[in-house]
Amino acid sequence: MVQISRWKALVFIYIYMLVFAIVFQGIPPVFGFIVSHFGISHAQAGALMSLFGLPGIFISIPGGILADVYGAKRVGIASLIIALTGSLMVASGNNFAILLIGRIISGIGALIIAIVAPQMISQRFEKKDIGIAMGIYNTAMPLGTIITLNTFGIIAAGSSWRVPIFLTSVYCFFVLILFIFKYPSLPEEVKSKKGRRLDIKKSLSAVKGVGWPVWLVAAIWMMYNASTISYLSFGSDYYMSVGYDANYAGFLTSLLMIGALIFSTIVGYLTDKFDREEFFIIIGSIILAFAFFLIPRAGISPLLLGIIIGISAPFIPSPVFSLVPKILSPDQMGLGYGILSTCLNIGVLIGPSLIGLSYDKTLNYLLGFNLMVVMLLIAILFAIVFRILSKLKK
Numbered sequence: 001m002v003q004i005s006r007w008k009a010l011v012f013i014y015i016y017m018l019v020f021a022i023v024f025q026g027i028p029p030v031f032g033f034i035v036s037h038f039g040i041s042h043a044q045a046g047a048l049m050s051l052f053g054l055p056g057i058f059i060s061i062p063g064g065i066l067a068d069v070y071g072a073k074r075v076g077i078a079s080l081i082i083a084l085t086g087s088l089m090v091a092s093g094n095n096f097a098i099l100l101i102g103r104i105i106s107g108i109g110a111l112i113i114a115i116v117a118p119q120m121i122s123q124r125f126e127k128k129d130i131g132i133a134m135g136i137y138n139t140a141m142p143l144g145t146i147i148t149l150n151t152f153g154i155i156a157a158g159s160s161w162r163v164p165i166f167l168t169s170v171y172c173f174f175v176l177i178l179f180i181f182k183y184p185s186l187p188e189e190v191k192s193k194k195g196r197r198l199d200i201k202k203s204l205s206a207v208k209g210v211g212w213p214v215w216l217v218a219a220i221w222m223m224y225n226a227s228t229i230s231y232l233s234f235g236s237d238y239y240m241s242v243g244y245d246a247n248y249a250g251f252l253t254s255l256l257m258i259g260a261l262i263f264s265t266i267v268g269y270l271t272d273k274f275d276r277e278e279f280f281i282i283i284g285s286i287i288l289a290f291a292f293f294l295i296p297r298a299g300i301s302p303l304l305l306g307i308i309i310g311i312s313a314p315f316i317p318s319p320v321f322s323l324v325p326k327i328l329s330p331d332q333m334g335l336g337y338g339i340l341s342t343c344l345n346i347g348v349l350i351g352p353s354l355i356g357l358s359y360d361k362t363l364n365y366l367l368g369f370n371l372m373v374v375m376l377l378i379a380i381l382f383a384i385v386f387r388i389l390s391k392l393k394k
Contacts, residue, residue, distance in 0.1 A: 006124040010133060012183050013120045014140055016076065019172050020113040021144020023083055023106050024052060026168045027090075029152035033161035038096050048099060050352075052107035056114075056345035063112040064338020067119055068331055073183060075334075076116045080176040083109030087172055091165040115341050119333040122325040128272060134321040135268020138314070142257040142264075149254070213327040214336050216386045217320055220281060222343035223379035224316050226351030227372040231292065231309075232256060233352045238295070238365045239302065252306045259310020260317070268318040277319035277326075278387045282380055284315020289376035296369045316379075351375065 027034075031045045067075040086106025093099040118137060125133040152164035235253030240246060271277055291308045294300055324336040355368040 006133075009124050009184055010121065010136060012178070013117050014137065015175055016080075016113060016120075016179065017117040017137060017140040018144050019080065019083060019175050020110045020117070021141045022148055022168050022171060023087055023110045025145045025148040026087075026152060026165055027052075027103070029149055030156045030161040030164060033156050034099070037161060038099075040096050044096060048103045050349070051100060052103050053111070053345045053348045055104060055108045056111040056341055057349065059108055060111060060115060060341035060345065061335065061338040064115050064119070064334035064336070064341070067112075067116050067334030067338075072116045072120045072123065072334070073179070075112065076120070076183075077176065077179055079109045079112035079116060080172060080179060081109070082106070083113065084169060084172040084176060085109070087165065087169040091162050091169055111341060111345070115334060115337045118321050118324070118337050122333045122337075123330065130325055131268040131271030131277075131318055131322045132265060133268065135265040135271070135318040138264040138268070138317045138321065139261050142261040145257050146254070146261065149250075210328070210332065210335060210339070213386065213390070214324065214339055216382050216389075217323050217327070218339045218343035220316070220379045220382045220386070221320050221340050222347035223375045223382065224285070224320075224347070225344050226347035226354075227288075227292070227375035227379075228256060228313060229348050230351040230355040230368070230372055230375075234355055234359070234365065234368060238368075241365070244302070252302050255306035255310040256313050259307075259312075260314045263311060263314040264318055267314050268322070271319050271322050277323050278383045278390075280315045280319045281383045282387075284312045285376045285380045285383070287312035287315075289373045289380070292369050292372045292376070296364075296366045347375075 027048050034040070034048075035045050063075065063079075083106050086102045086104070086109060089102030089105060090099050093102055117140075118134065121133050121137055122130065148164075155164045155167070232253060235256075236246070236249040239249035239252050244252070267280060271280060288309060291305050291312065295302070295305055320340070321337075324340065325333060328336045351372075354371055355365075358367040358371060359365060361367075
């Protein structure tokens with residue numbers, strides 16, 4: 001078996017995770033071009049995003065189980081093939097139906113990537129430094145988002161909306177080849193899984209018996225994403241509704257992602273140093289909830305509030321991902337991250353829908369920001385319960 005540095009392996013995993021970020025966020029910068037090209041509505045264009053995540057509710061746990069049974073590398077390669085197939089369908093589609101099917105297929109592959117990547121990290125890093133590894137990993141999504149938002153629209157304007165989507169496919173193909181021929185062999189403790197076969201009954205039993213801690217962590221992750229994805233979805237529209245131009249509104253909203261890119265690794269390091277993941281989750285959620293509460297009410301500079309959001313939001317993801325390998329055995333990592341992914345996608349589906357509905361009913365975003373705050377308060381409650389039950393268990 002070829003052995004290499006775990007940090008070199010992390011580079012492979014990071015490049016792999018960037019596929020998810022770029023495939024997921026590759027559509028919003030070219031929305032306008034797709035709408036004009038096909039003559040579709042903005043609601044139909046929005047479906048290209050919302051339906052991307054829908055399969056994740058159903059395939060995340062099975063995907064995690066498959067990764068536990070057949071190994072992360074095998075399932076990882078399969079996920080890249082699926083994502084590449086869907087991306088090529090979108091890039092070459094000649095009608096809206098093909099685009100929609102392509103997005104659903106690419107969503108299945110990309111969402112499995114989001115399960116396998118943290119599983120690979122948990123297999124290679126010890127508990128004492130899992131936090132910093134997860135912190136680095138959690139910068140992939142904001143980096144991919146920043147890349148697509150700042151380049152895809154320009155490329156599409158200078159050529160065609162299909163070009164940046166095709167470039168996404170090229171990148172996906174590159175990572176696929178890299179993983180097939182260059183990604184290092186699995187650690188020795190996972191190597192024995194090569195002979196295992198899927199047992200449906202045993203797998204269902206594993207889901208039932210995985211234990212309450214991982215479900216509590218997943219519930220935290222669900223409520224956090226329901227709130228923050230809602231903010232990323234409607235933040236720009238809110239800022240424009242109160243008089244800011246589109247560019248500045250987009251910048252203010254993007255500070256959450258910029259903060260995640262800058263601070264996720266630092267939070268991961270601090271998580272390793274103090275070993276108190278739930279405290280980071282609670283503190284970050286309190287500050288973030290307070291900022292969301294103030295946005296539609298106070299005359300405070302939106303730039304200042306945006307900076308506070310950018311600093312506090314990264315306090316949650318790295319600790320959440322670091323908790324999974326601490327509460328589950330190595331052969332349950334895929335299942336654990338599958339549960340996290342399922343709850344994430346439920347949050348993504350429910351959160352923006354509730355905020356959009358609240359705006360339709362009230363014609364302002366006050367209730368929407370209140371709902372974002374409530375979601376974070378629920379996440380705080382789950383974190384407190386996790387802390388109390390963990391102490392009682394000891």
